[in-house]
Amino acid sequence: MEKRIMSGNEAIAEGALEAGVEVVAGYPGTPSTEVLEVLAERSKSLSDGLHVEWSVNEKVALEIASGASWCGKRAMATMKMSGLNVASDSLASIAYSGCKGGLVVYVADDPSTSAGMVQQDSRFYALLSGIPCFDASSPRKAKFLAKASFEISEKTGAPILLRTTTRVAHSLTEVELGKRSHLSRPSEFEKNLQKYTKASSEWCTVQHEQTLERLKRAGELANELGFNKLSIKGKLGVIASGVSKLYVKELVKENSLELSVLEIETSNPLPREKIEKLLTHSNRVLVLEELEPIIETQVRSMALDCNKRTEILGKLDKDEPRLSRVGEYTYDVVAVGLEKLLGKQPISPFKSKVSGRAGELRVQRPLTFCAGCPHRGTYLAINEAIKKHGYKKGEIIVTGDIGCTILGMNKPFESCWTEVSMGASLGIAQGFRWGGIEKPILATIGDSTFFHAGIPPLINAKQHGVNLTLVILDNSWTAMTGYQPNPGTGLTATREKTNPVDLAALVRGCGIESVRVVNAFRKKEMIDAIYQAMGSKGISVVIARGECAIQSARRKKKFPKVQVNEDKCTGCKRCMTLLACPAIAFEGEKARIDPSLCDGCGVCVCVCPANAIEEVK
Amino acid sequence: MRLNLLLMGIGGQGLVKLSEIIARGVAKKNLPVWIYQQKGMAQRGGSVRCEIRMGEVEGSAIPRGSADVVLALELSEVLNAVDWMSEKSLILINTKQIPPIGLRKGGDGGYPKKEEIRELLKQAGIKAIFVDAADLAEKAGLPIAANMVMLGALAALPNIKELIDKKVFRAALVESLSKEVEKNLKAFELGFNQIERKKW
Numbered sequence: 001m002e003k004r005i006m007s008g009n010e011a012i013a014e015g016a017l018e019a020g021v022e023v024v025a026g027y028p029g030t031p032s033t034e035v036l037e038v039l040a041e042r043s044k045s046l047s048d049g050l051h052v053e054w055s056v057n058e059k060v061a062l063e064i065a066s067g068a069s070w071c072g073k074r075a076m077a078t079m080k081m082s083g084l085n086v087a088s089d090s091l092a093s094i095a096y097s098g099c100k101g102g103l104v105v106y107v108a109d110d111p112s113t114s115a116g117m118v119q120q121d122s123r124f125y126a127l128l129s130g131i132p133c134f135d136a137s138s139p140r141k142a143k144f145l146a147k148a149s150f151e152i153s154e155k156t157g158a159p160i161l162l163r164t165t166t167r168v169a170h171s172l173t174e175v176e177l178g179k180r181s182h183l184s185r186p187s188e189f190e191k192n193l194q195k196y197t198k199a200s201s202e203w204c205t206v207q208h209e210q211t212l213e214r215l216k217r218a219g220e221l222a223n224e225l226g227f228n229k230l231s232i233k234g235k236l237g238v239i240a241s242g243v244s245k246l247y248v249k250e251l252v253k254e255n256s257l258e259l260s261v262l263e264i265e266t267s268n269p270l271p272r273e274k275i276e277k278l279l280t281h282s283n284r285v286l287v288l289e290e291l292e293p294i295i296e297t298q299v300r301s302m303a304l305d306c307n308k309r310t311e312i313l314g315k316l317d318k319d320e321p322r323l324s325r326v327g328e329y330t331y332d333v334v335a336v337g338l339e340k341l342l343g344k345q346p347i348s349p350f351k352s353k354v355s356g357r358a359g360e361l362r363v364q365r366p367l368t369f370c371a372g373c374p375h376r377g378t379y380l381a382i383n384e385a386i387k388k389h390g391y392k393k394g395e396i397i398v399t400g401d402i403g404c405t406i407l408g409m410n411k412p413f414e415s416c417w418t419e420v421s422m423g424a425s426l427g428i429a430q431g432f433r434w435g436g437i438e439k440p441i442l443a444t445i446g447d448s449t450f451f452h453a454g455i456p457p458l459i460n461a462k463q464h465g466v467n468l469t470l471v472i473l474d475n476s477w478t479a480m481t482g483y484q485p486n487p488g489t490g491l492t493a494t495r496e497k498t499n500p501v502d503l504a505a506l507v508r509g510c511g512i513e514s515v516r517v518v519n520a521f522r523k524k525e526m527i528d529a530i531y532q533a534m535g536s537k538g539i540s541v542v543i544a545r546g547e548c549a550i551q552s553a554r555r556k557k558k559f560p561k562v563q564v565n566e567d568k569c570t571g572c573k574r575c576m577t578l579l580a581c582p583a584i585a586f587e588g589e590k591a592r593i594d595p596s597l598c599d600g601c602g603v604c605v606c607v608c609p610a611n612a613i614e615e616v617k
Numbered sequence: 618m619r620l621n622l623l624l625m626g627i628g629g630q631g632l633v634k635l636s637e638i639i640a641r642g643v644a645k646k647n648l649p650v651w652i653y654q655q656k657g658m659a660q661r662g663g664s665v666r667c668e669i670r671m672g673e674v675e676g677s678a679i680p681r682g683s684a685d686v687v688l689a690l691e692l693s694e695v696l697n698a699v700d701w702m703s704e705k706s707l708i709l710i711n712t713k714q715i716p717p718i719g720l721r722k723g724g725d726g727g728y729p730k731k732e733e734i735r736e737l738l739k740q741a742g743i744k745a746i747f748v749d750a751a752d753l754a755e756k757a758g759l760p761i762a763a764n765m766v767m768l769g770a771l772a773a774l775p776n777i778k779e780l781i782d783k784k785v786f787r788a789a790l791v792e793s794l795s796k797e798v799e800k801n802l803k804a805f806e807l808g809f810n811q812i813e814r815k816k817w
Contacts, residue, residue: 007654170655171653172654174644243676250675332681352681354738358696359696361729361737363727576718582718
């Protein structure tokens with residue numbers, strides 16, 4: 001069989017193709033993004049009707065996948081953990097209705113917060129919605145589980161939460177390739193109010209019962225298919241889920257340990273019979289799971305039922321050391337757990353002699369805007385406009401939002417004060433106003449984030465006449481996650497042309513009268529627009545427009561490059577301290593612009609007091 | 618057999634590409650291979666890490682203290698790898714300095730000196746080899762190919778040579794790149810020769 005080196009995310013895309021998925025919708029978010037990107041790319045050459053889209057947000061994506069499933073198609077929604085929070089309102093309801101075609105919700109958690117946000121354990125959503133949750137430990141397992149999820153979902157009618165973590169999603173190894181299934185089913189949606197509506201207490205009660213019945217059946221089917229492997233050896237046991245399983249395997253092999261091991265793939269519902277079997281064979285059992293003690297809590301309660309004094313170790317032990325609920329599990333964490341289980345130290349975690357000194361010498365690399373990024377000029381203008389109103393730097397609250405735009409919190413701008421969730425810059429800003437802040441308040445948000453969740457708080461601000469300046473940094477792309485198109489881009493996930501949503505018209509349509517659209521690279525116009533917006537009553541919106549520099553460079557859009565005239569450069573370093581542009585460095589006493597990095601945005605030309613930065617002729 | 622290789626660098630230096638070429642080389646020898654690519658902030662000047670493991674391993678995570686080889690594409694980034702090093706590790710360091718933007722105000726401010734890093738590794742009994750990859754890439758006529766210079770240097774390390782022949786890496790390089798293949802190969806050779814000349 002053909003094999004290819006692929007990541008966990010690619011493997012999930014392949015598994016979905018082999019299962020015959022026909023509709024896929026998602027919203028980009030590290031570490032989940034590549035699943036949909038791979039499928040979008042593949043759909044171009046498949047021509048068998050596979051629909052793949054980046055939806056406006058995760059809730060909409062889940063609803064699209066569910067609708068498709070309800071007419072019999074196999075469908076999938078993809079998102080990062082924060083996205084599942086957005087989709088969860090619909091998830092709980094869709095879980096009650098169940099599905100027709102196999103329905104898989106892919107979520108990637110980020111226990112080490114490699115891409116920011118919270119260390120959320122998304123398995124809780126499976127528990128609260130009453131749906132099965134399958135956890136992948138490797139790319140190979142990810143592909144197997146993706147394919148099996150569609151089968152089990154369809155046989156039981158339960159939507160399935162398929163979960164990875166960053167370590168699984170972004171690890172690559174050889175995986176066997178299968179064939180794309182083409183199911184070509186008829187589309188049919190049966191009208192059934194008792195199943196697909198919720199406005200009756202009696203119907204909802206029945207739906208709840210059916211949800212739990214489907215969950216139980218899915219657990220049985222998973223075990224029949226060979227999930228949750230148990231091997232009994234000796235009186236010490238390990239229950240391992242996700243990536244911890246791999247660490248246990250390697251440590252057992254390396255140290256020739258005698259252990260019973262239960263590998264958990266179905267974190268909901270847990271394989272009760274196998275757990276009980278392990279408990280009755282063991283004196284002591286270690287539970288290894290990243291983040292929250294979801295399996296451990298249930299295992300502890302099962303141990304009581306078994307009426308056997310099996311000692312359970314994990315995150316909830318009475319005595320130290322306890323395993324942590326914080327961060328990613330590594331070899332070293334698992335080694336500490338095994339030490340406690342074995343009661344001896346065959347595996348001593350490594351401690352470098354020079355860690356401390358290396359830490360002192362280490363260089364911090366705060367993130368900055370790319371060379372040519374339009375946001376650089378916008379934050380410069382925000383700071384200047386604040387100054388022009390007579391306020392000091394750091395005196396005026398600017399609420400920030402998710403995406404590249406939040407980098408305005410870093411040096412040298414230091415404009416943004418808060419980052420909460422998609423669209424929250426606008427809601428939090430209104431709260432500051434009612435909380436008693438009397439000085440001007442600004443909110444910044446990117447175009448994709450605004451489309452995703454910015455419209456309701458904008459309308460709310462309009463309704464209540466809140467004095468507020470909203471700056472929408474419109475770079476035409478969902479940039480932070482790898483330049484996906486959004487409703488304003490004029491493209492779909494498969495790069496087909498579509499009518500872009502007119503952002504300014506949309507804002508005006510929300511009832512906002514004061515709307516200024518400005519070129520983000522024109523410093524003076526930007527400062528004037530923000531200055532005036534801050535001075536007017538009610539809510540004012542400034543749309544700072546300038547395409548993402550990475551994307552415009554890809555389209556070979558050329559701007560005239562700039563260079564430093566050394567005779568004029570006074571060495572004041574304003575270009576560097578005001579802009580933190582990757583293309584500008586100092587050589588001796590003069591600024592130098594690296595021609596291989598410069599994008600020609602020209603913002604530095606406007607900040608140089610000596611007019612020493614000039615266009616390359 | 619098992620070999621752990623840790624790659625360190627910053628966004629834009631071609632670390633992910635480098636990891637792909639190495640993995641391709643390993644796969645050509647029919648050795649099991651695992652890679653972990655730390656992503657997320659790469660485009661915006663953040664630190665990037667890649668873990669590559671080959672042989673009898675069960676996943677992509679390199680345990681602390683057990684990197685056989687550490688390859689740093691930027692001088693200060695090697696400091697982020699010390700917890701993975703032991704006396705048995707071999708460290709390849711590109712002497713190229715890319716101070717973070719906050720430290721670029723004229724001098725090198727808080728950026729560590731090459732000698733400080735050399736001393737630190739020596740104290741820990743770790744063998745480090747410094748390579749002027751930027752100069753060699755320039756010599757090859759492609760300043761951006763410092764990553765290929767470092768690939769060449771890697772291919773010349775005794776424990777790597779034992780496993781994977783230079784020719785295999787060359788073939789993997791040719792398959793993975795679509796532009797400036799000749800200059801990249803030249804950069805690879807310059808890096809290889811630099812290490813090959815060393816006495817072990």
